[in-house]
Structures are given as structure tokens and as C-alpha cells.
Amino acid sequence: MASNNFTTQVIELTLKNFRQIISSIPKTKGSALVVSPSRIWRQVERWTKLLPTVYPYYAVKCNPDPILLQTLRYYKVGFDCASLREVHSILSLNTGESKLDKIIYAHPMKSENDIDVVDSLGIRMTVVDSVEEYDKLKSCGWKGSTLLRVAVNDTDSKMPFSVKFGCSLEEAKVIAKRSQIPITGVSFHVGSGCENPSQYKQAIHYSVLEVFDILRKNKHNPDILNIGGGYSSKYSEFSKAASIIQEAIKLYINPKTTVIAEPGRYMAQPSQDLFVKIIAKKPGIAGKGWRYVIDESVYGQFSCIPFDHQKPSWIHIPMNRKSMSTSTLEDSVIFGRTCDSLDIIAKGRMDPMEVGDWLYFPLMGAYTSATASEFNGFPKPAQLIDANNLLPDVDSVLKMIDALGYTSKINYLKPLSGI
Incomplete structure (x- = not known):
């Protein structure tokens, strides 16, 4: 799915940097906020x-x-x-x-x-x-x-x-x-x-x-x-x-x-990017597509979806293949880790993914940590500092999303505009 905005070399370098960040996340954590000074x-x-x-x-x-x-x-x-x-x-x-x-x-x-x-x-x-x-x-x-x-x-x-x-x-x-x-x-x-x-x-x-x-x-x-x-x-x-x-x-x-x-x-918003691990996978209802569970939640960092009406974008980071994407898209739902069936991060057609893969959600610093809770006993993510500037700059992130990314289409209640 790479567009003309990105050469194979740039994509490979970005994937290498992302995997380097993931390797520094504590093994006991399935999500991490990376802060970029x-x-x-x-x-x-x-x-x-x-x-x-x-x-x-x-x-x-x-x-x-x-x-x-x-x-x-x-x-x-x-x-x-x-x-x-x-x-x-x-x-x-x-x-x-x-x-x-x-x-x-x-x-x-x-x-x-x-x-x-x-x-x-x-x-x-x-x-x-x-x-x-x-x-x-x-x-x-x-x-x-x-x-x-x-x-x-x-x-x-x-x-x-x-x-x-x-x-x-x-x-x-x-x-x-x-x-x-x-x-x-x-x-x-x-x-x-x-x-x-x-x-x-x-x-x-x-x-x-x-x-x-x-x-x-x-x-x-x-x-x-x-x-x-x-x-x-x-x-x-x-x-x-x-x-x-x-x-x-x-x-x-x-x-x-x-x-x-x-x-x-x-x-x-640009100060923090979120890396989240896929922790479970099973077929969709009636065997159509897939249901994934990630190690985060709308009660946590994705509180920005119901509270701030954001539609986060992400890039799939496969851990057992070189390419960041495939030509095959499947109907899928990404659920949060809680026991709430309404804990839905995204749904739509997306790359097939595996347990152990990671998702990269850029620009996740606004109304995320501030409204996150530990509902259901799940802890907040690890926090890392991007001291070596491994994260791409904001302009590059936006181009990456256009070329390789997906955007949540979940809609929650609209805010009041008048009484």
C-alpha cells in the first residue's frame, strides 16, 4: 500500500526505528507512550x-x-x-x-x-x-x-x-x-x-x-x-x-x-505517540473477518474517542514479516482489553494481523492520558522518552498515514451545541 510519497528505503528505515522502540518497552507491558521533546x-x-x-x-x-x-x-x-x-x-x-x-x-x-x-x-x-x-x-x-x-x-x-x-x-x-x-x-x-x-x-x-x-x-x-x-x-x-x-x-x-x-x-497532540500490542485474535461473527484485542482501551489512552470525538489513525507493525502491509484487506474489529463489549477502538477493512504484532498510533498526546483510567484493573502504559529522535516528525507522520495507515470510524455521541 505504499504510495509515491515513500520509497521502500524510507519505509524499511521507519519500520526498523519502530521495532527498536518496541524492543525497549518492558516485556510486562503491552502498550507504551513515547514522549518526543x-x-x-x-x-x-x-x-x-x-x-x-x-x-x-x-x-x-x-x-x-x-x-x-x-x-x-x-x-x-x-x-x-x-x-x-x-x-x-x-x-x-x-x-x-x-x-x-x-x-x-x-x-x-x-x-x-x-x-x-x-x-x-x-x-x-x-x-x-x-x-x-x-x-x-x-x-x-x-x-x-x-x-x-x-x-x-x-x-x-x-x-x-x-x-x-x-x-x-x-x-x-x-x-x-x-x-x-x-x-x-x-x-x-x-x-x-x-x-x-x-x-x-x-x-x-x-x-x-x-x-x-x-x-x-x-x-x-x-x-x-x-x-x-x-x-x-x-x-x-x-x-x-x-x-x-x-x-x-x-x-x-x-x-x-x-x-x-x-x-x-x-x-x-504531537508530544506523544502510542505503541500497542495485539494480545488476542479470533474469527469475526459468523466466521467473517477477524476480531482483535489490543492492550489498551477506550477507558485508557483511547478515552479520546468518546470524550474528545477523535478518530485515531494507526499503522500496523508486523513482527514476523518485513513488509508493513499486504495487498489483502479483511473486515475486522479492534476491541480494547476490558470486559466491556462497547470498548471498540476501530472497525473496517484492514491488513490481517497476528498476536504479538504492534500498532503505532501517532499524535496521541491530547485528551488521552488526561482522561485515562485504570478501569477493570488494567494499568496505564509504560512511558519512554524519544531521546534519539527515532519517531518521525509530524509532517512525515501525516504522509505515512496517507500512505500506510488506517483511521478509526467509530462515532460516539456528539457534544451539545445548544440548550
């Missing part, structure tokens, strides 16, 4: 190149892996935290410098205890989206400032957020009349997995020309715009979005305004 750096580098005027605060909820956090902090990235545990994970990083000014407590709806603890730690920026939350900050004696989160158009995103977060323009007018805590800017989020980058331009225009104006009329001094997250980790898609954002910044934003963002998936 070089890919993390590459994402930061691209961000700096394409969005030089936008300071990133990584959304820790996407993947709180310590290696990822430590690497991002080394490259001077800030952090968007939404819980006390996330805050403590950042404060525990051994960087030898203050991190308080690089944390925004970005959850719009917080408990009083969380507010008290965050305030006592010295964090001074948060977010509200209602009168009730503003008044809660005031009653807790919040010593910092707040951003006002507004609802924006997110209809073209995989996971819309406006059904839960963000105030309307009329609500913003009411909140702006409060004066005890300074509202120093506006925050929005166009939704996770934004598929229409023009939503950023619309939201920037609305925030700066309408909401900033309301705040100024009520004696606030907004000088921060938080343009949220939703950015693709794929270079071509991110480049398109960045171009539109930069255009909007030039058109609508005063140069004295600080622009920040909350990328999660963009930073995390």
Missing part, C-alpha cells in the same frame, strides 16, 4: 514564528504530563490552569524561577475554596463570566484582577463551549458595572478543534470593538485579550488560522494591548 520544541518554535505577538498559556487540562510541562516551561510558555491540582503541578516544576506570573486560573466557575487557595498562593489573574462569579470573587477578597469571558460563535468547532461558558453582550454590560475588582481584559474560546479559523477573526473584532468599549465606559481599563484555544497541531491548518489571527490583530487591536492564548491540543 523535540516535537514539543518544534511546536513552540512554530507558534513563535507564526504568532509572534501572542503569548501562549498551555491548557494543562489537555495533558498534565510532567515531561511535557517541564519542556514547555523551559521554553518560557505560560500555563492555563483550571484546578488546584493543575496549579500545584506547575508550581512544583523545578525551573529555579517564579512561575506565579505565568499562571492564569482560567476556570470561569470556581468554588470559594479554590479561590481562597489560589489567592493565597499569589496567583493574580482569573476569569469570570457572570455577575454571580464576579460577586463570589469579591466576597472571597480576591486580590488580583479578572478577565471577562464572553460567548462567541463556535458552531464550526468539534467541541463548542458557549453552551456552558461565556456571557452575552447584555450580561457583559451588567458585570461591567461592578467596580470592586478590576476587569483588565476579555477572554473567549471558539471551541476545541476549531474547523473554521474565521471564527477567531469574528471573536477578536467583537471582543475589542464592543466588549472593550463597554468596559471602558464603566471605568475599567482593559489591556489584555485572551483568544483562547482550539488550534490544530497540523502545520497547514495552524498556519491558516495564525494568518487570520495576525490579520485581525493588525486590524483591530491597539499595539499596547497584550494578546495571550490557551493552546492545548496544539502543544500536546
